Amino acid sequence: MTQATETPSQALPPSAPVLVIGAGAMGRGIAQVAATAGHPVTLYDLDAAQLDAAKAAIERDLASGVAKGKIPAKAAEATQARLTYTQDFRETAPLAALVIEAIVENLEVKKTLFRDLEALVAPHTILASNTSSLSITAIAAPLTHPERVVGMHFFNPATHMKLVEVVSGLQTDPAVAETVQATARAWGKIAVRAKSTPGFIVNRVARPFYGEALRLLLEQTSDTATIDAILRDAGNFRMGPFELMDLIGHDVNAAVTRSVWEAYGYDPRFQPSLIQEELVRAGHLGRKSGRGFYDYREGAHNPAPQEAEPHPLADPNASLIGDHPALDAMATRLHNGGVAVKRATVPSEPCIETHGVRIVLTDGRPATLRALAEQNPSLAVLDWVRDWKSATRIAVAFAATTPDAARAQAIALLQAAGLRAAVIADTAGLVFARTQAMLANEAADAVHQGVASAEEIDLAMRYGTNYPEGPLAWAERVGVIQVTQLLRHLHQFTGDPRYRVSPYLQLRAAEAALNRAPRHLG
Structure with missing residues (x-):
């Protein structure tokens, strides 16, 4: 057994030298994190100008921390003193306990670098790649000792983002x-373990956040500003998917989607969007080019989210039927809005009945198909929200047969409850429910395929993407039975295999159904 395989399962001591290859935004951030944790760090780049820029950026960031009172001046000085910048790593590499590569996302270039490093480093040195999507198994394959190669995927900016994905290749x-993993935790990071599969955890599980928004736009469900607002105000996401894609850059976002799609054998779940590809062809890459889904050029005006105009209540009465947390919250909100509320917690599908319209929560079916199935031509379907007590906006769709007066009453009722009603086209699953269910489904499939545990996937999505909660924790909270039903209806209506329900989610739903079923002994 080599020394690398005998590495103790504890963090490297702060005295252990670290070599970071690549002085771009990621490399310099990783170098700063390691140096802040007490390690002597060498930052390498072949380009002297890149090294100078990295040094200046680190000094600015540390100075800013001092000015804001976040970093003691002596600590900032000590961090800078631990950093060395070089254009030649041949003398430094043999001393390093850990080498972290943060160069161009090109498999052949990375393989060549690691072959060169293996000839220089000590037998105990760990070789880590900061790749966001390339196979750790493939990077390590040419080496004599592939067992020492691991993924150490930081998120940008590495100095502020808490997550590190620790990725194991086959060997x-x-x-x-x-x-x-222990070292990353010692550096103050949330470190999760994952297998080397396309996209690892975050870049795989996050695909539906972009993919469903792009599908909703393609289906003409609503416009970008409205979809973004719904996911921010109803889903508590920090940014909507279109503004986030603009921030990331459409060339980058589309490339990651295509990479995962191809790596998974062109699975429809990850199919790239023609809308996004058109933006890339036009050079509308988002903020960095001045135009994307939104216009960032000086003097540009972007549309506001659509919401219904104020509607007067035709009838200030509403009956809330069934037992559901949404109804509990809505009862309070409606009462505070001057609506006389009558509760009936009888066994029933949760609904609100008022002045000739029945308002229900989406179960994945379009409102018109649901109205047909239930023989109720006057139907409004509400999107889900993350928190019924605090949500400020909600999507609503109407069956094609719903009379105008009934639509107006439903909108007025939502407005009385303090919700901005975004009326969208009649579509399957609406906006937040569809997006969040697909995030949960992809997370479930990652668990099913052994990429990582449910707990680590939820941690990764909270700290790698700043989601308000893990997608699997959300599914358990709102009910895996309801999430599974919504996905099945999406699959049935669209016929699209992207909406097939993960086996893991199906089993969790079956378990939940058995646990709540009456037990008969005999």
Whole structure:
């Protein structure tokens, strides 16, 4: 057994030298994190100008931390003193306990670098790649000792984002991965373990956040500003998907989607969007080019989210039927809005009945098909929200047969409850429910395929993407039975295999159904 496989499952001591290859935004951020944790760090780049820019950026960031009172001046000085910048790593590499590569996302270039490093480093040195999507197994394959190679995927900016994905390739020694995970935690990071599969955790599980928004736009459900607002105000996401894609850059976002799609054998779940590809062809890459889904050029005016004009209540009475947390919250909100509320907690599908319209929560079916199935031509379907007590906006769709007066009453009722009603086209699953269910479904499939545990996937999505809660925790909270039903209706209506329900989610729903079923002994 090599020394690399005998690496103890504990964090590298602060005295252990670290070599970071690549002085771009990621590399310099990783170098700063390691140096802040007490390690002597060498930052390498072949380009002297890049090294100078990295040094200046680190000094600015540390100075800013001092000015804001976040970093003691002496600590900032000590961090800078631990950093060395070089255009030649041949003397430094043999001393390093950990080498972290943060260069161009090109498999052949990375393989060549790691072959060169293996000839220089000590037998115990761990070789880590900051790749966001390339196979750790493939990077390590040409090496004599592939067991020492591991993924250490930081998120940008590395100095502020808490997550690190520790990725094991087929031949990675578990002790090496454990050491890297412990080291990342010692650096103040949330470190999660994952297998080397396309997209690892975050770049795979996050695809539906973009993909469903792009599908909703393609289906002419609503416009970008409205979809973004719904997901911010009803889903508590920090940014809507279109503004986030503009921030990331459509060339980058589309490339990651295409990479995951191709790696998974062109699975429809990850199919790239023609809308986004058109933006890339036009050079509308988002903020960095001045135009994307939104216009960032000086003097540009972007449309506001659509919402219904104020409607007067034709009838200030409403009956809330069934037992559901949404009804509990809505009862309070409606009462505070001057509506006389009558509760009936009888066994029933949760609904609100008022002045000739029945208002129900989406179960994945379009409102018109649901109205037909239930023989109720006057139907309004509400989107889900993350928190019924605090949500400020909600999507609503109407069956084609719903009379205008009934539509107006439903909108007025939502407005009385303090909700801005976004009326969207009649579509399957609406906006937040459809997006969040697909995030949960993809997370469930990652668990099913052994990429990572449910707990680590939820951690990764909270700290790698700043989601308000993990998608699997959300599914358990709102009910895996309801989430599974919504996905099945989406699949049935669209016929699109992207909406097939993960086996893991199906089993969790079956377990939940058995646990709540009456038990008969005999």
